[in-house]
Amino acid sequence: MSIAAPRALLVVGVLALAGCQHTAPVLAPDVSARLESTPGGFLAGEVSGLEDSAVLNRKDFVWTLAFSPDASRVAYSHLGAREYLFALWTLRPTPALVVDKALNPSEFDVEALAFSPDGKLLASAGWDGVVRLFDAATGAPKVSVRTDEPLTAVAFHPTGGYLVVGSSQGLVTALRVADLGFSSEVRPHAGQVSALAFAADGTLYSGSWDKHIRVFDTREEVLRREQTRLRFERRGGHAVVAGVVNGKSPVAFALDARTPAIVLGTQAAAAAGIDTAFLQETVSMPTALGTIVARVARGQHLRLKGLDLDGVDVAVCDACLPPNVAGVLGAPFSERVDVAFDDATSEAVLTLKSPAPAKQEEQRGLVLAPRANFAFEAHVNDVTLDAAGRRLGVAFSESKAERNRTVYEREKKGLVEPPAEWNAAALVDATSGQVLRKWTRHRGVVASAGISPDGRSISSGGWDKQLYLWREGQEAPVAERRFGWSVRRVRFSPDGQQVGVAAWTPQKATGNQESEPAAALFSVRYAAPTVER
Incomplete structure (x- = not known):
């Protein structure tokens, strides 16, 4: 571990852990015991620093990280x-x-x-x-x-x-x-x-x-199942939508009322659990090569987002498909469903011509009102919420958080962006949207802001390779760490004991391929911690 000398309450560190070994506990035994005996409990109080705890990955680009609700597990993508x-x-x-x-x-x-x-x-x-x-x-x-x-x-x-x-x-x-x-x-x-x-x-x-x-x-609420909207795209003169057959096989379907059947290719049919070799019934299908006899699977299920169709008969035929699709919604589909196109949103609006069965009308689901x-005046890159639901931790940037050639060339030359008003981590009131406090030390995009469970602190990470720990009422960070490359995600654990970080690291193709930390954990120090729930 390498930690520079303290400057007032600021602790500056360069993370240099060798593995997954913990440092000494940062909590007094009595506080730790209260936390363990309080279901849903978390630490509250003034944060005073970070202790390097564990490095979980030092080889890859790590994109995101999440703690389990009881803080006993962590997962990251890389x-x-x-x-x-x-x-x-x-x-x-x-x-x-x-x-x-x-x-x-x-x-x-x-x-x-x-x-x-x-x-x-x-x-x-x-x-x-x-x-x-x-x-x-x-x-x-x-x-x-x-x-x-x-x-x-x-x-x-x-x-x-x-x-x-x-x-x-x-x-x-x-x-x-x-x-x-x-x-x-x-x-x-x-x-x-x-x-x-x-x-x-x-x-x-x-x-x-x-x-x-x-x-x-x-x-x-009880959901309407007689209409749904789904994205479509144009391929070879057809509108193409996505559906799922028998709850198993996702299929790109061309909409074509001229085709006399609903058609699936053999691979899509197999993925949907249809054994073509055992199908007995057939149907004649016109193709560019002439009429083809296709086998028919009766009584299948088709789901198009919020629209469910039972009792669907499907012809299995590869030669009947337009290029670059796995199925066709032909005349039998058009007989049951009206199709309209909203070009403003690139969505197809599908409406059942007959009322949905009662069991579908009564199906309940989650509705967002x-x-x-x-x-805000800046792009929102991350939002987290404290345990009480009163405050948000928000990461902002003045430019959109898209990595492009300009960004890479600037990093390659070692150029550092100047501070900017809205390259910031902020505490935001969850009821009004008012910015309560904003910190602008990051140079460039602030990618992530993890709020503490008690809503009084924020950990933030950015493309400037920096991790900061902020405390309400204090301008300077109480702790910081520098990573090898861009910090992508920072999160407090639900119990407030740790901060987890997902970052990119300069990759190495030789030796043991180990580089600088890319997934790391830090123990959070509190001046006088209490346990809340």
């Missing part, structure tokens, strides 16, 4: 040689790796992880548009679903029955946890959703690069 992975660690009695599991190919960033309120599930959301649920104790996969848009944020509703995901195009979608089935959606933002945070009462806060934080009431809109 970029391996060919794929994104998530690493799951247990922290008690000492840090130990549980699993390091592949998520998706390396071209799709994984920017979002979240534990369920009971700590039993871990959710991931990435730029491949897929939401995945894992057993949070073992890392075993549970269920996944592909959405319409690249995903950048995820959070569980405090009841544990729903989760919400945010997209790169401003969409916020509520899903059922049991099967990741669609519940509802809103498009409150004109830019990327950078963060989602729930208060204990179910209030949802969504932050975005469009310089807004939107606030929603959430409630469970707008309550408030907080507008």
Whole structure:
């Protein structure tokens, strides 16, 4: 460990840990005992510094990090040689790796992880548009679903029955946890959703690069199932939408009422659990090569976001498909569903021509009702919430947090941005949106701001390689650490004992490939800590 001499209350450090060994405890035994015996308890009081605790990764680009509700585990996503992975660690009695599991190919960033309120599930959301649920104790996969848009944020509703995901195009979608089935959606933002945070009462806060934080009431209601909206794109003269067959197979469908059947390719059919070799019935299908006899699978299920169609007959035929799609929604689909196009949002509006079955009309789901809109002068890169739901920790930047050639060239030349008013970490009132306190020491984009459970402190990280710990009422940071490259995510543990950091590190291709810390934990020091809940 390398820590410079103190300057007043400021502790400046360069992180240089060798492994996952803890320093001496920073809590007095009686405080530690009270914390352990208080369910849902957390430390409160004036933070006074950080102690280097453990380095979990010093090889990779680490993108995000999340603590379990009881602070006994931590997970982070990182970029391996060919794929994104998530690493799951247990922290008690000492840090130990549980699993390091592949998520998706390396071209799709994984920017979002979240534990369920009971700590039993871990959710991931990435730029491949897929939401995945894992057993949070073992890392075993549970269920996944592909959405319409690249995903950048995820959070569980405090009841544990729903989760919400945010997209790169401003969409916020509520899903059922049991099967990741669609519940509802809103498009409150004109830019990327950078963060989602729930208060204990179910209030949802969504932050975005469009310089807004939107606030929603959430409630469970009977859902309308006769209409849905979903993104479409143009491919080879067809409008193409995404659907799921039998709850298993995500399919890109071309909309074409001229085709006399609903069609699936053989790979999509197999993924949906259809064994083509055992199908007995056939149908004649016109193709560019002439008429083809295709086998028919009857009574299948088709889901198009919020629209469910039972009893769907499907023809399995590769030669019947237009290029670059796995299915066609033909005449039988058009007989049941009206299709209109909203070019302003690039969405197809699907409406059932006949009333939905009673069981679908009575299905309940989570609905997001707008309550408030907080507008700022800068892009919102991160939003966190204290335990009481009264204060937000917000990361701002004057320029959009997009890494481009200009950014890389500036970093390569060692150029440092000057301080700016809205390159800042801030305490924000969760009711009014008023900025209560703003700290502007970061040079450039402030990527992340983790608020302490008691709402009195913030840990922040930025592209200037810096981690700062701020305390309300004090201008200078009470502690800081410098990393090898960009700091991507910082979070207080739910009990207030630790700060976790996800960062990029200069990668090394030789030797043991170890570089500077990329996933690290710090113990938080308090001047006179108390235990609250």
